[in-house]
Amino acid sequence: MNYQSGFGNQFATEAVAGALPVGRNSPQRAPHGLYAELISGSAFTAPRAENQRSWVYRRRPSVVVGAFTPLAQPWLKTGARDGIDTPPNPLRWHPIEVPAASADFVEGLRSIALNGDPEAQTGMAAHLALFNRSMDKRAFVNADGDLLLVPQQGALQIRTELGLLDVKPGEIALLPRGIAFSIAVDGPTRVYVCENYGAAFRLPELGPIGSNGLANARDFLAPVAAVDDTTGEFEIVKKYGGALWRATQPHSPFNVVAWHGNLAPLKYDTAHFNTIGSISFDHPDPSIFTVLTSPTDTPGTANCDFVIFPPRWLVAEDTFRPPWYHRNVMSEFMGLVYGQYDAKPEGFRPGGMSLHNGMVPHGPDTEAFDKASNAPLAPHKLDNTLAFMFESRWRFRLTEFALNGGALDAAYADCWAGLKEAAR
Numbered sequence: 001m002n003y004q005s006g007f008g009n010q011f012a013t014e015a016v017a018g019a020l021p022v023g024r025n026s027p028q029r030a031p032h033g034l035y036a037e038l039i040s041g042s043a044f045t046a047p048r049a050e051n052q053r054s055w056v057y058r059r060r061p062s063v064v065v066g067a068f069t070p071l072a073q074p075w076l077k078t079g080a081r082d083g084i085d086t087p088p089n090p091l092r093w094h095p096i097e098v099p100a101a102s103a104d105f106v107e108g109l110r111s112i113a114l115n116g117d118p119e120a121q122t123g124m125a126a127h128l129a130l131f132n133r134s135m136d137k138r139a140f141v142n143a144d145g146d147l148l149l150v151p152q153q154g155a156l157q158i159r160t161e162l163g164l165l166d167v168k169p170g171e172i173a174l175l176p177r178g179i180a181f182s183i184a185v186d187g188p189t190r191v192y193v194c195e196n197y198g199a200a201f202r203l204p205e206l207g208p209i210g211s212n213g214l215a216n217a218r219d220f221l222a223p224v225a226a227v228d229d230t231t232g233e234f235e236i237v238k239k240y241g242g243a244l245w246r247a248t249q250p251h252s253p254f255n256v257v258a259w260h261g262n263l264a265p266l267k268y269d270t271a272h273f274n275t276i277g278s279i280s281f282d283h284p285d286p287s288i289f290t291v292l293t294s295p296t297d298t299p300g301t302a303n304c305d306f307v308i309f310p311p312r313w314l315v316a317e318d319t320f321r322p323p324w325y326h327r328n329v330m331s332e333f334m335g336l337v338y339g340q341y342d343a344k345p346e347g348f349r350p351g352g353m354s355l356h357n358g359m360v361p362h363g364p365d366t367e368a369f370d371k372a373s374n375a376p377l378a379p380h381k382l383d384n385t386l387a388f389m390f391e392s393r394w395r396f397r398l399t400e401f402a403l404n405g406g407a408l409d410a411a412y413a414d415c416w417a418g419l420k421e422a423a424r
């Protein structure tokens with residue numbers, strides 16, 4: 001696979017020599033008779049640092065498509081309005097198996113936790129995608145939000161309008177809103193999905209960390225142009241205002257021969273994350289593990305932070321090293337790609353999920369507490385592990401599927417029952 005590197009870079013790529021106009025975006029006649037089309041990911045007048053747009057040069061413009069009609073997908077929910085009243089308990093789910101019945105990415109989406117409202121361009125959703133079939137002559141366009149895919153089981157071959165991305169567990173994909181894509185898989189596949197209705201994800205500020213560290217811009221990879229010249233009818237599935245719609249068109253939507261700009265799908269390998277931690281004492285706030293952030297208008301208060309807990313050394317002296325007991329104003333949806341999470345060594349399983357909504361107390365289970373309270377404080381490597389968190393300023397409301405679909409761990413709170421009262 002061939003990629004171009006750099007978060008937010010101004011990329012330029014052509015699958016056919018000479019297809020990209022030089023020195024202008026919209027010549028009177030684009031090269032090779034292609035159509036020039038602009039896709040903007042920010043308001044025209046957004047500040048330069050946040051301005052995102054790409055020019056695509058395609059065999060036919062996207063406007064050549066039939067009328068959209070409703071498409072039922074009863075498991076896919078949108079915004080706080082589609083959630084149900086959610087108890088202020090710590091919540092955890094066992095891994096949900098990929099059903100044997102044939103399903104592609106769109107059919108396999110199962111919404112779990114919701115907040116905000118895409119009409120107001122605020123909030124996010126956490127979904128699972130449980131599927132086993134490749135999308136065939138079918139593309140998905142999400143106009144409601146950007147998608148952040150965190151594959152947990154099975155690799156993804158993603159074809160987008162701008163080219164191809166191969167993404168396997170341990171890596172993530174960021175698919176901007178409004179850009180068509182299609183996903184091919186080899187077998188049963190489980191993906192955690194963050195649908196971000198708010199401001200586009202960006203790299204966090206580094207403050208005193210300096211000019212390097214955490215996720216480095218150059219490790220984000222964008223595709224090169226890869227035109228799909230297959231003929232015949234294509235189905236376009238569009239998520240628009242919380243509903244799915246379908247239309248057909250007589251050609252592939254992946255008919256882009258060349259493109260340039262900084263609005264692009266990206267992949268990132270979390271193995272490249274430069275993890276920073278305490279080299280003196282105390283367990284730091286998990287914000288040091290932020291890979292990407294979707295800010296709100298309130299400084300430092302994210303619509304969504306994507307945070308990872310990667311392999312790392314623990315060396316802090318006279319310190320309880322796992323997370324402390326806490327309750328936070330922010331809401332925390334977590335998943336586990338592989339290995340063990342130090343606060344919950346047994347009950348939180350790869351493919352599982354947890355939700356600790358704003359001001360819901362949580363922290364290490366009894367086993368983790370006892371172990372960490374008595375462990376010799378030699379340097380210790382937390383290895384072969386990758387947990388992550390979608391952290392939001394907005395409380396999550398669960399779907400009926402999440403709360404009553406059978407995967408909820410009814411005994412979760414028991415993991416703290418063994419914590420003894422301190423002597424009086």
Ligand SMILES: O=C(O)Cc1cc(O)ccc1O
Binds near residue numbers: 285328343
């Ligand atoms: O609750 C969790 O497991 C996530 C988390 C991890 C951490 O190291 C500190 C705070 C926090 O919310």
Ligand SMILES: [Fe+2]
Binds near residue numbers: 326332356362
């Ligand atoms: Fe937490």
